[in-house]
Amino acid sequence: MANAFVRWFDERAPGMAPMYRKHMTEYYAPKNFNLWYYFGSLAILVLVNQIVTGIFLTMNYDPSAAGAFDSVQYIMRDVEWGWLIRYMHTTGASLFFVVVFLHMFRGIMYGSFKKPRELVWVLGMLIFLVLMAEAFMGYVLPWGNMSFWGAKVIVSLFGTIPVIGGHLVEWIMGDFLPADSTLNRFFALHVIALPLVLLLLVVLHLAALHEVGSNNPDGVDVKHGPKGNRWDALKPADGIPFHPYYTLKDLVGVGVFLIVAAFIIFFAPTFGGWFLEHDNSIAANNLLTPAQIKPVWYFTAFYAIVRMVPSFAGTAVWGVIAMFGSIAVLFALPWIDVGPVKSIRYRGTGYKVGLTVFVIAFLSLMLIGTDLTDVLFPKLFGADIDLTTWDNVFGRIMTLAYFGFFVFLWLYTHLGWEKTKPVPERVTTHD
Known part of the structure; x- marks a missing residue:
């Protein structure tokens, strides 16, 4: 009965079986x-x-x-x-x-x-x-x-x-x-x-x-x-x-x-x-x-970028541009990174350090966007610190680190600075 149904279905939708085989x-x-x-x-x-x-x-x-x-x-x-x-x-x-x-x-x-x-x-x-x-x-x-x-x-x-x-x-x-x-x-x-x-x-x-x-x-x-x-x-x-x-x-x-x-x-x-x-x-x-208006956690890194870019001429347009730019730059990644090696396993030390800094910057911006730094900084550096100044300095450094990763990656791969490891000809297997 099952085989009969499959034959009946294939006769009426002959393209489904090849598509299933192709993708599965x-x-x-x-x-x-x-x-x-x-x-x-x-x-x-x-x-x-x-x-x-x-x-x-x-x-x-x-x-x-x-x-x-x-x-x-x-x-x-x-x-x-x-x-x-x-x-x-x-x-x-x-x-x-x-x-x-x-x-x-x-x-x-x-x-x-x-x-x-x-x-x-x-x-x-x-x-x-x-x-x-x-x-x-x-x-x-x-x-x-x-x-x-x-x-x-x-x-x-x-x-x-x-x-x-x-x-x-x-x-x-x-x-x-x-x-x-x-x-x-x-x-x-x-x-x-x-x-x-x-x-x-x-x-x-x-x-x-x-x-x-x-x-x-x-x-x-x-x-x-x-x-x-x-x-x-x-x-x-x-x-x-x-x-x-x-x-x-x-x-x-x-x-x-x-x-x-x-x-x-x-x-x-x-x-x-x-x-x-x-x-x-x-x-x-x-x-x-609300006492603190902040977005839900998965938007906080991008929201923090808006806050960290100073206003010019009474407008926050540069912060908004930076926020959308932080997403747009990810679209351009295939053309920013033109290194011949794909996997981090065989890439140079500079790439590994840069990617680590990028992850730290993104997570730090999330902390700033959720205002957790207002809790962490007094515990780390004393209750009498100026939270606004510390937030701004730390946040701007992390914003520069976020965008700096892409600038570094462009220079690192376009100028041939990267020293890679030999890449195997065939995929390796687990031990």
């Missing part, structure tokens, strides 16, 4: 993937979770200034299992950025953005950009007090654009302050428009990846045949079929990930105010400003 059973991935290669499949898992839980949340959500906050409380208190669905969604949003950040770092570490995978990297960065927009609009929808003021502050950044800034802010919000029109358009974008764009980009990202093949920790291309030739394409010595080998391996990562996610959802759903901020348990009030 006959797609040969390098045989030396390590733990860093779990995060791509985990990102797809979280995306599915966000879509499914989001559908159930929209069934009881009221996208109006008068009813949004109460509808969220209704979901949490009166809808059967509503609290679980919402916590799965809010926890999933933060875990989405965790796995995406780690996925991007792995790409930088192993040179997955280099030729011939430039398009794969650019499509991945577009996914990251759309994901940021999707997360921001979703953050506004609960219509808590931090959502309201966060929307006002972030949208107001566009007001720094000369001439059209004020009109652009009013056009985005649909009013002079975040209100009904803001919620309606953010709801439409968050639920329909941006998820469609995100799904399209994910499909293109995977299609582009499978055209050129996956990178690996050694950063060398998979060679076919027992002697490394391509005469026998069906017997690659350096690769194994993605299915069933890596699909089963990914299930191990999925199991561990789900255990961690379940622990957070059931025991620490707010994660100490990092995943769900305490100020968002209060309804939006345009007359009650």
Whole structure:
């Protein structure tokens, strides 16, 4: 019966079986993937979770200034299992950025953005950009007090654009302050428009990846045949079929990930105010400003860059340019780093030091954006220090270190300063 159904299906959709074989059973991935290669499949898992839980949340959500906050409380208190669905969604949003950040770092570490995978990297960065927009609009929808003021502050950044800034802010919000029109358009974008764009980009990202093949920790291309030739394409010595080998391996990562996610959802759903901020348990009030207006944790590094760039001529436009520039420069990474070696295993010491400084700078900017430095600095340097001065000095140094990494990388690879190690001709295996 199963074979009959397969034959019936193939006769009516003859292109499905070849596509399945191309992307699953006959797609040969390098045989030396390590733990860093779990995060791509985990990102797809979280995306599915966000879509499914989001559908159930929209069934009881009221996208109006008068009813949004109460509808969220209704979901949490009166809808059967509503609290679980919402916590799965809010926890999933933060875990989405965790796995995406780690996925991007792995790409930088192993040179997955280099030729011939430039398009794969650019499509991945577009996914990251759309994901940021999707997360921001979703953050506004609960219509808590931090959502309201966060929307006002972030949208107001566009007001720094000369001439059209004020009109652009009013056009985005649909009013002079975040209100009904803001919620309606953010709801439409968050639920329909941006998820469609995100799904399209994910499909293109995977299609582009499978055209050129996956990178690996050694950063060398998979060679076919027992002697490394391509005469026998069906017997690659350096690769194994993605299915069933890596699909089963990914299930191990999925199991561990789900255990961690379940622990957070059931025991620490707010994660100490990092995943769900305490100020968002209060309804939006345009007359009650939170003591500290700051974005959710995954935006804090970019928000810190805005704060650290000094204003000139009474405008913060340079800070906004720096913030968008910190994202745009990642798009240009394939053309900034033109070194012949991909993997950090065989790259020069300068690259390893530079990447370490880049990671420290990014994490430090996150600390500044979350105002944790206001707690750490007095403990480290004494309670009588000038926090504003220390924050500004430290933050500007870290901002320079963030952008300095890309400047250094351009000079390091374009001028031929890098001294690399010999790269193996074939992918290596684990002991």
